[in-house]
Amino acid sequence: MEYKDYYKVMGVARDATQQEIKLAYRKLGRKYHPDVSKEPDAEAQFKMIGEAYEVLKDPEKRVAYDQLGKEWKNGQDFRPPPEWDSGFEFRGNGYAASDAGAYSDFFEELFGRQFGHGSRTGGSRSSRVRGEDHHAKVLITLEDSFNGAMRPVSLRMPTQTDDGHVTTRDRTLNIRIPKGIRAGQQIRLARQGGPGLGGAEPGDLYLEVAFNKHPLYRIDGGDIYLDLPVAPWEAALGAKIAVPVPSGNIELTIPANSRQGQKLRLKGRGLAGKKSGDLYVVLQVTLPPADSQEARDLYKQMEAQLGFNPRATMGRT
Structure with missing residues (x-):
């Protein structure tokens, strides 16, 4: 997937004001509109300008886009960092299905699901x-969910000065x-969303949960799932070990006679719920390093005495 430099597309600086971005869009829109432009790639250019403006005109999407950093160049192979959008607070509920396919894969990967257009019903100042x-x-964290927790979360709400x-x-x-x-x-956090008009109650704030990467x-x-290293003799002979x-x-x-990758299921030891999850211990048979003469001699002794050929079932030696 190629990175799209929307500032370069619009021909504006990264610190441009929203008004400067709006003016640049109007100028480029006139230049590349397919109905009037004589440029050979007018339609593609017009579409890309529209996509860039869709992001940069909206303070919410613009701040999230800027979060990705300035080191990326237009056309570079790109994958967004995991959970790059966590901590941003946005209005609305996401894009309608009719928007699907209207923009590039880059846009859809970043904004196609969770970033929406806020909307408010019109009315007079006295309307509630x-x-x-x-x-x-x-x-x-996994521990937050496994045990339940009370903890602070920090959110960033994009806004225009x-x-x-x-x-x-x-x-x-x-x-x-x-x-x-x-x-x-x-x-759901009741009354923690946008303020109401005319004395009406605030909206709600919905926090979608994702997990930090866990070391185990x-x-x-x-x-x-837990990957559990075991020694070859523990897998071959069986063992009782602390996990x-x-x-x-x-x-x-x-x-x-346990095998590499074998799963041992501990029923009900996953996350709690109406149907509790399970804990799966995945065995990872780990070989001792042959980093000494004694270790190499032991491996040679095993080779000579066991006569083990792991490729015997392949029909070749």
């Missing part, structure tokens, strides 16, 4: 209009993380 709902993605530049307004909220919550599920565990829905699980250490029986 409930505030908009806001949305944000937050990163939590009086002089037309874009900045962020930060706020910190203390939230309760329900025990067993899973990636993709939401925490992988999470898939409600299931937890770290989210609730503490347990003694796990490794069956004799």
Whole structure:
């Protein structure tokens, strides 16, 4: 996927005001409009200008786009960092299905799901209009979900200053993380969204949960996976070994003649829920290094005495 430098497309500086971006769009729109332009690539240029303007005209998308950094160049192979959009607070509910396919893969990867257009019903100043709902993605730890937790989260709300530049307004909220919550599920904070009009109540804030990368565990829905290194003799002969699980250490029986990649299921030891997840211990047979003469002699002794050929079933030696 190619990186799109929307500032270069629009011909503006990265610190351009919203008004400067608007003026640049109008100028380029007249130049490349397919109905009037004689440029050979007018249609493609017009489409890309529209995509760039869709991002840069909106303070929310612009701040998120700028988060990716200035080191990327137009056309470079690009993949967004994992959970790059966490902590941003946005209005609206995302794009309608009719928007799908209207923009490049780069745009869709960054903005096609969670970034939406805020909308407010019109009316006089005396009208009572409930505030908009806001949305944000937050990163939590496995332990937060496994045990339940109360902890602060910091959010950044993109906004436009009086002089037309874009900045962020930060706020910190203390939230309760329900025990067993899973990636993709939401925490609703009532009355923490946009302000209402005419004395109406504020909207709500919806926090979509994602997990920080854990040094030991992988999470898939409600299931937890642990890669467990075992010595060859533990896998071959069987063993009882201490294994770290989210609730503490347990003694796990490794069956004799266990194989590389074999999964041992601990039922109900995953994330809590109406149907609790499981914990899967994935065996990783780890060979001792042959980094001494004694170790090399042992390996040669095994080769001579066991006569083991791991490729015997392949029909060749």
